[in-house]
Amino acid sequence: MRTAVVVALLGLGAFAVAAGLVLQLHTYPLLAKLQHNINTTSVSEGEGVTAVVYPPGGVPEIRHGLRVTATTHVEGDLAAPEIKKNGDVTVWKRATIVKEESAKLVLSAEVRRICLDRRTAEAVAPCHGEFYETERGKRITAEGRQLLQPGLNFLFPFDTEQRDYRWYDTVLKKPVDIHFDGEQLLQGLDVYRFVHTVPPTALERLEVPGSLIGRPESSVDVTRYYRVTRTLLVEPTTGAVLSVREDIRQELRTATQGEGEGTAVFNGELRLTNASVTANADEVKKNLPKLFMITTLPVALWVLGAVLVAIGLVLLFLHRRGLVAGALALVAGVCLAGTITYGVTNASSPDSSLDLKNVVSSTNVDYGLR
Template identity: 50%
Template sequence: MRRIISFILLGLGVFAVALGLLLRFYAYPQLAKIPLDNESTSVSEGDGITALIIRTEDGAPVPEIRQNLSLTSTTYVTGDLTQPEVEEDGDVAVYVEATRTTDDATGIVVDASVRSLCIDRHSNEAVAPCEGQFIEEEQGKRITADRNTVQQPGLSFKFPFGTEKRDYKFYDLSVREPVDARFDGEETIQGVNTYRYVMAVPPTKIADREVPGSLVDQEDEPSVDAEVYYQVKRTVWVEPETGIVVVGQQEGKQELLTEGQDPGEGTIVFQGTLRFNETTINDNVTKAQDNMSKLSLLTSWPVAMWVAGAILTVVGVLMLIAGYRRGGRHGFDPPLRRQPAGAAR
């Protein structure tokens, strides 16, 4: 009986270890993917903001810098299932992001953009080939790239599953290149542990513009050539198991520099802070918690199975060894030998 129990324990131990390996190294890569048909909305808000407003007067656009504005920025992210890179069980998703920032008081659109890119469903980094990638920050002026070129490199939308305490590259739409997302510590938000990352872009030229002279204190000039400079400090709080950005905050500044001006001396056309509103944060916390519970089956359970399997295997081996030693010391009953019929007894 002891030997039977020993083999049962050994079998259970090997099964537990094998099942743990299967969950962690086969099931986890298959299930820890962003969805192809993603559909999400995030809303950021801010008060006391300086921004350039384009109002309409007598049917003509009139630029005007206003202060102490309340702005709302809404970002929609959807999965594009029509692109050739998208396959049901594939590793590439195509996401389209549309962002619009409006003045709460007037409803005037302050800023808007649309972009599309292909991303790896595990790491969430942009990948190529990508047929339909584009960036559009001015209506009707869509910037595309060769399908074999990664137009928007780095992370976008979220961080990878199993986010680590290290720096990452995150794409910045304004400077059109990835910037360092530096790990800045841990913080608990509504009971969810998050990693905080900070992205800082120093004053950087992002465009040339021809603007009305009145906009840059040159009333006598109908138009003036100016350079647009941008700087930002963006902070995100990321739930590490899922990579979901729970909270996002952006402290930004843009200014117009004319000839002879240095950054900090120009005309400010945007300055202020936008942060996820409470509804968005609550939704992200709920989403992170739901996904954490699903992923725990594939991350924490394998560890428990490996530990249990190792214990069962060791106990089974020890019982076998103890049985053999007991048999060698005291002797097992020898098997009965059959004697031929009629043999002397």
């Protein structure tokens, strides 16, 4: 009877420890990755916004008190050469269009394509076909090992830490520091709040109609300035950005004008809609149990397995019986755990059902571009 107890304790303990090791060393690297076949749409809204609009056949004009929506579609580019099953790099494309709702006029639009490290969510290079485009026919592409859109672009890394990160600003065309600003609850989820503020920054010199900025001249040389305060709510286990709030101001200044004295061509706050936030939160809630299996469960298995093995070894050495059976139980437990856990992991891989043959790119790169 004692021998049977020892064998059971050692076998179960070895099984638990080995399963925990496989989950940590094999399952986590395989499953904790950005998906290739992402396909999501989110919407941000703003009320009382000031913006320059482009009436069909007319000249640009500034309107106030607008209701604005920004619709963003993100999808995986499965036709990209970097896409490989269980690979470490994925390729995502994002199309964003900002509209004034009353007349459905397009205020701005952009299309981007970027390669991402599937674990850190950082942009990586080289990236075949990386680009961004905000005006039709004026696409900016990467060359060689150039990192065109460095930093974080869509998500934070798995197991996000309470520290600063580099977030790519699509207006500045460069990454800026975004700071950890505390924790809060969002729809039942513990989230991290990250905030950054870009002070008024000169972007480019332009020649605009005098009427746009209230001047009598037919054209006026101005400089476009941009500032933003951006707040992101991030679920730390998955790195998913659940909520976005942006307070944006862009203004045109002549050479004699200082901060706040120019003409605002965009001034307002855009927030991710409640429906989009709920959709993001629901997706995270669906994925968190899977990540529990590869983050918290291994530790629990190690502790349980160590306790069982320790008790089994104590009994084994006290009674000096069942040495061979105990050794065989240890080996059997390790082998069984490795086989079962490894097999289940491979079958659960997010890439196992992907068909990467004969796929084509589908994003419309003329998505609202003027």
